[in-house]
Amino acid sequence: MSELAVHDLHAGYGGAQVLHGVSLTVAEGEICAILGPNGAGKTTLLRALSGMVKGRGSVKLDGAELLGRPPDALARLGVAHVPEGRGTFMPLTVEENLRLGAYVRRSGVEDDLERIYTYFPALKPRLKQAAGSLSGGEQQMLALGRALMLRPRLLLLDEPSLGLAPLITRELFHIVRTINEQERTTVVVVEQNAHLALGVAQQAHVLETGRIVLSGTAADIRADEQVAQSYLGYRV
Numbered sequence: 001m002s003e004l005a006v007h008d009l010h011a012g013y014g015g016a017q018v019l020h021g022v023s024l025t026v027a028e029g030e031i032c033a034i035l036g037p038n039g040a041g042k043t044t045l046l047r048a049l050s051g052m053v054k055g056r057g058s059v060k061l062d063g064a065e066l067l068g069r070p071p072d073a074l075a076r077l078g079v080a081h082v083p084e085g086r087g088t089f090m091p092l093t094v095e096e097n098l099r100l101g102a103y104v105r106r107s108g109v110e111d112d113l114e115r116i117y118t119y120f121p122a123l124k125p126r127l128k129q130a131a132g133s134l135s136g137g138e139q140q141m142l143a144l145g146r147a148l149m150l151r152p153r154l155l156l157l158d159e160p161s162l163g164l165a166p167l168i169t170r171e172l173f174h175i176v177r178t179i180n181e182q183e184r185t186t187v188v189v190v191e192q193n194a195h196l197a198l199g200v201a202q203q204a205h206v207l208e209t210g211r212i213v214l215s216g217t218a219a220d221i222r223a224d225e226q227v228a229q230s231y232l233g234y235r236v
């Protein structure tokens, strides 16, 4: 549960600039949705927040500057990133993947494992199974479980619904909401499914070609059909 303040963030790959001055704040314990078309820079934004790409500007978590620190230092500060494509280690077992999520901590790991099984009961009978043999939905749950093992203050989720059936996706978003409510974890979620994301988020931002073109409460953005059609290209 921490406040995130991003100010004038620029980031990209080599010479190719992708983010052109992104500013946003996410209040402590809130869920913020980042929407926008393919290639807008949503993934790049999360990568810049978790130290996977270099950024310029300022990214503060409870006042502490995150930019310029390596990903493991950010993990120690409580930044957990579930990347696009999940980032689980396929040859390792479910349990090994979960334990890896707690690599920056020594104490409380057993209790946290139990907590993860409460959120994701489907994982418990599969602890010794290779992550690569899980279904898509189970893999996404494992990826989220692994991120939670960090006891994150800030949870970054990139397209959690990707490739999942609608029912599983809704279940997953329900769990994200529960985690957010019970643990007051601040969440930034990138999602193509605007309807779902706006259903769990308090605030939302629409990113287009590396710039925020629209910000508001999730309820306002949902309620304004014209906005939805012109910025999101479809009804929410």
Ligand SMILES: Nc1ncnc2c1ncn2[C@@H]1O[C@H](COP(=O)(O)OP(=O)(O)OP(=O)(O)O)[C@@H](O)[C@H]1O
Pocket (backbone or CB within 6 Å): 013, 016, 018, 036, 037, 038, 039, 040, 041, 042, 043, 044, 045
């Ligand atoms: N590793 C990389 N090297 C060079 N360019 C990249 C790299 N990753 C992404 N890009 C470019 O950065 C731009 C933004 O990509 P990004 O993945 O952030 O978009 P996105 O909003 O997440 O899109 P999508 O909805 O398709 O996931 C794109 O033009 C993409 O080609």
Ligand SMILES: [Mg+2]
Pocket (backbone or CB within 6 Å): 042, 043, 044, 084, 158
């Ligand atoms: Mg992406």
